[in-house]
Amino acid sequence: QVQLVESGGGLVQAGGSLRLSCAASGRTFSTYNTGWFRQAPGKEREFVAAISRSGRSTLYADSVKGRFTISRDNVKNTVTLQMNTLKPEDTAVYYCVAAKGALGLSRQESEYDYWGQGTQVTVSS
Numbered sequence: 001q002v003q004l005v006e007s008g009g010g011l012v013q014a015g016g017s018l019r020l021s022c023a024a025s026g027r028t029f030s031t032y033n034t035g036w037f038r039q040a041p042g043k044e045r046e047f048v049a050a051i052s053r054s055g056r057s058t059l060y061a062d063s064v065k066g067r068f069t070i071s072r073d074n075v076k077n078t079v080t081l082q083m084n085t086l087k088p089e090d091t092a093v094y095y096c097v098a099a100k101g102a103l104g105l106s107r108q109e110s111e112y113d114y115w116g117q118g119t120q121v122t123v124s125s
Helices: none
Strands: 004-007 010-013 018-024 034-037 046-051 058-060 067-071 080-082 091-100 119-124
Touching: 004 091, 018 034, 018 091, 018 119, 034 067, 034 080, 046 067, 046 080, 046 119
Parallel strands: 010 119
Antiparallel strands: 004 018, 018 080, 034 046, 034 091, 046 058, 067 080, 091 119
């Protein structure tokens, strides 16, 4: 069992940066692929980024590639999403996720077993 708690959301102007963090409980964190999804008002939840157990492989949605960077620290049991050059369309609730036993990185919600409560990111124009 893994519990995920996000932090770091807030209000920022377009072009600014935010850093989201996800703290995970459990001693087996390093065996999980992890990532981030987001859901904007009135829209379906969508994939943002994922990172492998070791941290050596990453996957990004086209809409954030080059602006967002995902990383993890398996000693501190944390996953971080550095978001730069933010746009109003990045406004959403951001969720940290973890996949147990996954063979590879996935953009599919169904592949992730554990979800955090979410943190709000608002980008003003």
